[in-house]
Amino acid sequence: MHGEHKTPGGKLVVVDLDRVDDRLRKVEVSGDFFLYPDDVLTVIIGSLEGLDATLDQEAIAEHVRLALPDGAEVLGTSPQGIAIAVRRALEEGAE
Amino acid sequence: MSDQAPEATEPTGIARTSIDDLTGRLETDREARWNQYEWQLLPAVPLDPLIQIALDETLTLAVGKGGREPTLRFWGWNAPCVVLGRFQSVRNEVNEDAANEEGIQLVRRISGGGAMFIEPEGAITYSIYAPDEIVAGMTFPESYAFFDAWVIDALKELGVDAWYAPLNDIASSGGKIGGAAQARRGGGVLHHTTMAYQMNIPRMTRVLRIGKEKLSDKGVQSADKRVGPLRQQTALDRDVIIHHLIGHFRARFGLTDDTIRDDEMADAHQRAQDWFSTPDWLYFLP
Numbered sequence: 603m604h605g606e607h608k609t610p611g612g613k614l615v616v617v618d619l620d621r622v623d624d625r626l627r628k629v630e631v632s633g634d635f636f637l638y639p640d641d642v643l644t645v646i647i648g649s650l651e652g653l654d655a656t657l658d659q660e661a662i663a664e665h666v667r668l669a670l671p672d673g674a675e676v677l678g679t680s681p682q683g684i685a686i687a688v689r690r691a692l693e694e695g696a697e
Numbered sequence: 698m699s700d701q702a703p704e705a706t707e708p709t710g711i712a713r714t715s716i717d718d719l720t721g722r723l724e725t726d727r728e729a730r731w732n733q734y735e736w737q738l739l740p741a742v743p744l745d746p747l748i749q750i751a752l753d754e755t756l757t758l759a760v761g762k763g764g765r766e767p768t769l770r771f772w773g774w775n776a777p778c779v780v781l782g783r784f785q786s787v788r789n790e791v792n793e794d795a796a797n798e799e800g801i802q803l804v805r806r807i808s809g810g811g812a813m814f815i816e817p818e819g820a821i822t823y824s825i826y827a828p829d830e831i832v833a834g835m836t837f838p839e840s841y842a843f844f845d846a847w848v849i850d851a852l853k854e855l856g857v858d859a860w861y862a863p864l865n866d867i868a869s870s871g872g873k874i875g876g877a878a879q880a881r882r883g884g885g886v887l888h889h890t891t892m893a894y895q896m897n898i899p900r901m902t903r904v905l906r907i908g909k910e911k912l913s914d915k916g917v918q919s920a921d922k923r924v925g926p927l928r929q930q931t932a933l934d935r936d937v938i939i940h941h942l943i944g945h946f947r948a949r950f951g952l953t954d955d956t957i958r959d960d961e962m963a964d965a966h967q968r969a970q971d972w973f974s975t976p977d978w979l980y981f982l983p
């Protein structure tokens with residue numbers, strides 16, 4: 603399943619995932635955003651892997667936000683943008 | 698920004714406040730940050746795209762640990778390629794079959810941002826390598842504006858109505874010119890910028906996937922309307938523009954002619970072979 607969200611004036615975030623027993627699996631997050639340091643992406647993906655697929659956008663965003671380490675920078679997208687892409691993948695995502 | 702230099706090691710006289718706070722001191726601060734170094738120039742040498750990518754890491758680390766003076770390097774291209782951003786997925790950005798048919802190499806760079814379609818004479822790319830103290834106290838967006846300011850001034854001297862558009866674009870009244878991206882590691886900051894000189898739109902759109910969502914806030918229908926290549930805007934040869942950029946930097950901040958050292962080139966080749974050419978790196982996001 604595949605979902606995208608472009609932050610207005612910002613960057614694109616793409617989420618690919620499977621839904622297995624109402625859990626997010628095989629989560630991939632990609633896009634033309636900027637993250638500092640680099641391994642923040644692993645943290646974001648880790649925070650989504652296995653997550654309850656029935657959570658709403660706000661809850662997903664909060665989950666990502668809380669996972670970010672102190673000093674991490676997410677530029678061009680946001681926990682909110684990532685959460686929108688996750689919900690889009692779950693609701694509209696074919697493939 | 699946990700790896701930032703502590704306050705005590707900052708150059709004297711440079712305020713650790715937002716660059717937007719103090720318009721009075723802004724210009725002086727900005728120029729002082731640039732002028733505290735003996736800048737070195739590495740002119741363009743045509744190199745394999747993989748070596749270009751690896752050199753960015755080699756030289757960022759070298760400057761970060763003080764083994765090389767802060768440096769401005771122009772890129773030379775010996776082959777067409779697509780340069781993916783650090784966090785982009787290959788299949789979402791590139792039509793790999795088309796790229797193979799066109800003989801276009803695919804590489805992933807160490808900085809975030811978007812995919813670039815590069816033909817050797819079609820783009821102007823440079824990298825700036827500096828100790829990360831140069832942006833001490835700045836937010837990331839402020840640091841992008843800081844690194845791009847000189848090139849925007851240089852473009853204005855060529856008659857281009859250019860400006861910095863957050864977060865990382867160089868825009869103009871004639872269309873988007875280019876974009877920048879930063880990576881930080883080992884005490885060094887890399888800020889590299891690619892500007893379109895001449896676009897091969899049909900070839901680019903065969904190779905890059907440009908989806909509807911990506912264009913959703915652009916208010917335009919096609920990719921070609923978004924760009925204003927420098928040849929179209931200046932009618933100048935590519936070499937003339939590069940010469941002017943170098944001249945502007947030299948007059949403003951000082952610049953000593955330099956070459957890539959043998960040990961630096963060997964390090965880049967090693968990194969290319971051991972890491973940047975591997976599927977683990979290129980297909981890190983498949």
